[in-house]
Amino acid sequence: MALVFVLWYSVAYFASIVSSTQAIECQGTARYTLTFLGEWTSQSHQHFPISAHFSTLVGCSHKTSYVMWTPGIKATTGVKDVAELGITGALNSEMDNEINLKKAYKRYQRIVFSGGTGTTLIPNIEVNSEYPLVSFITMIAPSPDWFVGVHDYNLCNTTTGKWLDSRTRDLPPYDAGTDSGPNFDSRDQITNPKENIHLLTNNTEGSFKGDKPVRRFGTFTFAQTYFNPATIQPPSNTGAACSVKQLGYVVFAMILVNFCL
Numbered sequence: 049m050a051l052v053f054v055l056w057y058s059v060a061y062f063a064s065i066v067s068s069t070q071a072i073e074c075q076g077t078a079r080y081t082l083t084f085l086g087e088w089t090s091q092s093h094q095h096f097p098i099s100a101h102f103s104t105l106v107g108c109s110h111k112t113s114y115v116m117w118t119p120g121i122k123a124t125t126g127v128k129d130v131a132e133l134g135i136t137g138a139l140n141s142e143m144d145n146e147i148n149l150k151k152a153y154k155r156y157q158r159i160v161f162s163g164g165t166g167t168t169l170i171p172n173i174e175v176n177s178e179y180p181l182v183s184f185i186t187m188i189a190p191s192p193d194w195f196v197g198v199h200d201y202n203l204c205n206t207t208t209g210k211w212l213d214s215r216t217r218d219l220p221p222y223d224a225g226t227d228s229g230p231n232f233d234s235r236d237q238i239t240n241p242k243e244n245i246h247l248l249t250n251n252t253e254g255s256f257k258g259d260k261p262v263r264r265f266g267t268f269t270f271a272q273t274y275f276n277p278a279t280i281q282p283p284s285n286t287g288a289a290c291s292v293k294q295l296g297y298v299v300f301a302m303i304l305v306n307f308c309l
């Protein structure tokens with residue numbers, strides 16, 4: 049009998065540990081303003097190019113089944129185009145495809161400040177219980193294939209089950225693994241085969257080589273501006289619901305007219 053009790057207690061104890069470490073899903077819909085702060089100057093970074101700037105900032109809200117980019121994997125054509133050229137067309141098409149597959153929710157892009165310093169805002173970035181992650185990138189320009197960004201950033205605190213109020217993320221430089229130029233102004237040198245996306249450090253040959261760690265190029269701050277405990281349905285569903293409702297009113301009116309006549 050004592051053995052049975054010990055076994056039962058052990059199972060209950062471990063079950064309680066497992067349940068206490070389970071992620072808690074955030075409920076409803078939240079919106080955030082993304083503030084991109086550029087901090088790239090000739091004082092903060094060596095080999096500062098004359099025409100230093102960032103390309104259009106682009107990204108989306110999504111679920112875990114879509115990975116726009118992450119260190120250790122090959123860049124998609126869309127990420128390569130942004131990292132090498134600052135062109136967003138292919139990445140927007142990739143995100144639209146993921147939206148159709150219900151792996152991404154909404155995509156966003158905005159032209160940013162000129163030069164290496166400044167502030168740009170993207171308001172109303174929407175996340176919900178199904179799509180709590182965000183990924184955004186912008187090219188470090190000019191450069192071979194270097195960019196900054198965040199990937200798979202969860203705006204839900206899965207320990208508390210509450211949407212984050214405001215969080216700032218540093219932006220270190222990443223290499224897309226598609227062009228082997230070592231310097232900001234290197235001519236095109238296609239990397240064949242492609243390398244994995246990786247962090248650029250002061251051990252990397254070229255513009256970043258040095259004694260001190262490479263400083264961040266800026267920050268992203270996500271600040272919550274709206275919360276609704278109900279999950280907002282996509283506009284297309286809402287439109288369909290309204291149409292059916294309106295059709296119902298018309299049919300009712302026609303029946304009423306016939307009855308009166």
Ligand SMILES: [Ca+2]
Binds near residue numbers: 224226229239
């Ligand atoms: Ca490279």
